[in-house]
Amino acid sequence: xxxxxxxxxxxxxxxxxxxxxxxxxxxxxxxxxxxxxxxxxxxxxxxxxxxxxxxxxxxxxxxxxxxxxxxxxxxxxxxxxxxxxxxxxxxxxxxxxxxxxxxxxxxxxxxxxxxxxxxxxxxxxxxxxxxxxxxxxxxxxxxxxxxxxxxxxxxxxxxxxxxxxxxxxxxxxxxxxxxxxxxxxxxxxxxxxxxxxxxxxxxxxxxxxxxxxxxxxxxxxxxxxxxxxxxxxxxxxxxxxxxxxxxxxxxxxxxxxxxxxxxxxxxxxxxxxxxxxxxxxxxxxxxxxxxxxxxx
Amino acid sequence: xxxxxxxxxxxxxxxxxxxxxxxxxxxxxxxxxxxxxxxxxxxxxxxxxxxxxxxxxxxxxxxxxxxxxxxxxxxxxxxxxxxxxxxxxxxxxxxxxxxxxxxxxxxxxxxxxxxxxxxxxxxxxxxxxxxxxxxxxxxxxxxxxxxxxxxxxxxxxxxxxxxxxxxxxxxxxxxxxxxxxxxxxxxxxxxxxxxxxxxxxxxxxxxxxxxxxxxxxxxxxxxxxxxxxxxxxxxxxxxxxxxxxxxxxxxxxxxxxxxxxxxxxxxxxxxx
Ligand SMILES: Nc1ncnc2c1ncn2[C@@H]1O[C@H](COP(=O)(O)OP(=O)(O)OP(=O)(O)O)[C@@H](O)[C@H]1O
Ligand SMILES: [Mg+2]
Numbered sequence: 342x343x344x345x346x347x348x349x350x351x352x353x354x355x356x357x358x359x360x361x362x363x364x365x366x367x368x369x370x371x372x373x374x375x376x377x378x379x380x381x382x383x384x385x386x387x388x389x390x391x392x393x394x395x396x397x398x399x400x401x402x403x404x405x406x407x408x409x410x411x412x413x414x415x416x417x418x419x420x421x422x423x424x425x426x427x428x429x430x431x432x433x434x435x436x437x438x439x440x441x442x443x444x445x446x447x448x449x450x451x452x453x454x455x456x457x458x459x460x461x462x463x464x465x466x467x468x469x470x471x472x473x474x475x476x477x478x479x480x481x482x483x484x485x486x487x488x489x490x491x492x493x494x495x496x497x498x499x500x501x502x503x504x505x506x507x508x509x510x511x512x513x514x515x516x517x518x519x520x521x522x523x524x525x526x527x528x529x530x531x532x533x534x535x536x537x538x539x540x541x542x543x544x545x546x547x548x549x550x551x552x553x554x555x556x557x558x559x560x561x562x563x564x565x566x567x568x569x570x571x572x573x574x575x576x577x578x579x580x581x582x583x584x585x586x587x588x589x590x591x592x593x594x595x596x597x598x599x600x601x602x603x604x605x606x607x608x609x610x611x612x613x614x615x616x617x618x619x620x621x622x623x624x625x626x627x628x629x630x631x632x633x634x635x636x637x
Numbered sequence: 638x639x640x641x642x643x644x645x646x647x648x649x650x651x652x653x654x655x656x657x658x659x660x661x662x663x664x665x666x667x668x669x670x671x672x673x674x675x676x677x678x679x680x681x682x683x684x685x686x687x688x689x690x691x692x693x694x695x696x697x698x699x700x701x702x703x704x705x706x707x708x709x710x711x712x713x714x715x716x717x718x719x720x721x722x723x724x725x726x727x728x729x730x731x732x733x734x735x736x737x738x739x740x741x742x743x744x745x746x747x748x749x750x751x752x753x754x755x756x757x758x759x760x761x762x763x764x765x766x767x768x769x770x771x772x773x774x775x776x777x778x779x780x781x782x783x784x785x786x787x788x789x790x791x792x793x794x795x796x797x798x799x800x801x802x803x804x805x806x807x808x809x810x811x812x813x814x815x816x817x818x819x820x821x822x823x824x825x826x827x828x829x830x831x832x833x834x835x836x837x838x839x840x841x842x843x844x845x846x847x848x849x850x851x852x853x854x855x856x857x858x859x860x861x862x863x864x865x866x867x868x869x870x871x872x873x874x875x876x877x878x879x880x881x882x883x884x885x886x887x888x889x890x891x892x893x894x895x896x897x898x899x900x901x902x903x904x905x906x907x908x909x
Contacts (some may be wrong), residue, residue, distance in 0.1 A: 357670055368781050378657075409752070426770045428693070449738075473710065475760065488786075502741075505738055505741050505742050505745065506688070506742065506745050508731070508732050508733065508734060508738070508746075509738075509739075509742040511732065512732065513729050513731060513733070514732045515688060515690070515691050515725065515729070516725055516729040516730075517731075517742065518688055518691065518713040518714070519686055519688060519713060519717075519722070519725055519791075520722075520742050520743050520745055520746055520790065520791075520794065521713065521714045521718065521745060521746020521747070521794055522718030522742065522745050522746065523712075528775075634674060
């Protein structure tokens, strides 16, 4: 039982990180119909910037600067590349993001080299004990920060002008344009939000119990992709639920891998995809999705 | 106020939708553009609202000015800012948003909070149905209510000129009459209206001036009352011996009750 609770809690802490990434993903898809395959590298850019900037700026300054840089990178990708390709097939846009991803990952891999870089989180590798259940301070904080960010996000999505503009543009871009809503601005802002959320996720993802910043982190981040898909690629609520589901499933599969040995070692890391496929078989447009992946 | 001169528009470089259209809307006037399917009515409105680009269309030649300012090259948001708002064909309300949110979206083109509050009151006064159900999802509304919401949403940016694209589309005669009244009221409150219609009966009844668009060109124009009396309009648009059928299914023209069987009129729709 203790093991179960512990795996559940750690699964949730991993899940909220996935949720953050998946939310950015969904917001970008809703506003610009672009499936961002570069979210893994975006996250890695965030984590790497924080590592490099924490020496001159200190942890907090480095974290803020790294998060800002990632948001700006998202903005640049949207303004410099995607905005010029408006109207291109959705597939071309997705492939463009794959291209950017490869470029970024290659460069980051070179920069990081064989080392494992560490972010000096002030909370370090401490472990908190809730009764007999343990969780690292890093992951506990991830839950708190993610909860605050996700709540803020949903409030903005529901009540702010930005949220109304975003939802209107997502439903009918032309009608939104006729109201004077600037579609370019809506998608630019979505990319900033996507970048910022990815960087925050990165900040926690490279902390204890995960080893520091390595190129492999980008692949871990990509597990938020099945999270977004199984939630329904155009559903913000789905991103949240999908992230949690994937996080918990992964944590349980890894924790019980001895019992699941017949499925093979390392089953934990494929679980996100297995869960996604299972959900899509039953509900092709995801748990809360309203439309097919490829819209016309 | 709005002046369109020798307007030529093509889609995708090949489909010629407007071929030298001329049109003039005077201050505080209701003007109507009649024409059958594919005549170029919607294209004319898109050229005005700056949304041709979203359809891979472009102005090849001709000019379009609003109070003397050239509209070509302006983006939709700038045009809304200048006081021109288009209510699109087929309503296109945001079905997943509530009535209130739809109206809020309609006001996003302007920053003036006080003006928006006034506009919102105006809309709710004009359409009490909406006021009663402001937090319902718009997708649950009937066709007539959705059209009212679409018009209300368009009024939120306080336009000087409201462009309406076939507001009677798919509505029952009684509701069409109601839309006609609404247009009169909006006009009385000081907003000019450019009304695109296939329902000539309603349109000619509310408009001051009328234009007949035929394969991308204005073939007839003049005071609405005079135009209503001409043979051509009687025959082609008021159903005396002719009718049209919308691609969206049969459109109740409102005049059908008094004008029984009619033959189908064919205009060269695929004009490319
Ligand atoms: N997005 C588009 N791409 C290509 N051609 C188009 C497009 N929209 C309209 N057209 C063509 O331009 C011409 C004029 O179309 P438009 O929609 O302006 O007509 P309309 O008078 O509004 O017709 P309706 O009464 O059916 O709404 C038609 O030949 C039409 O096929
Ligand atoms: Mg039309």
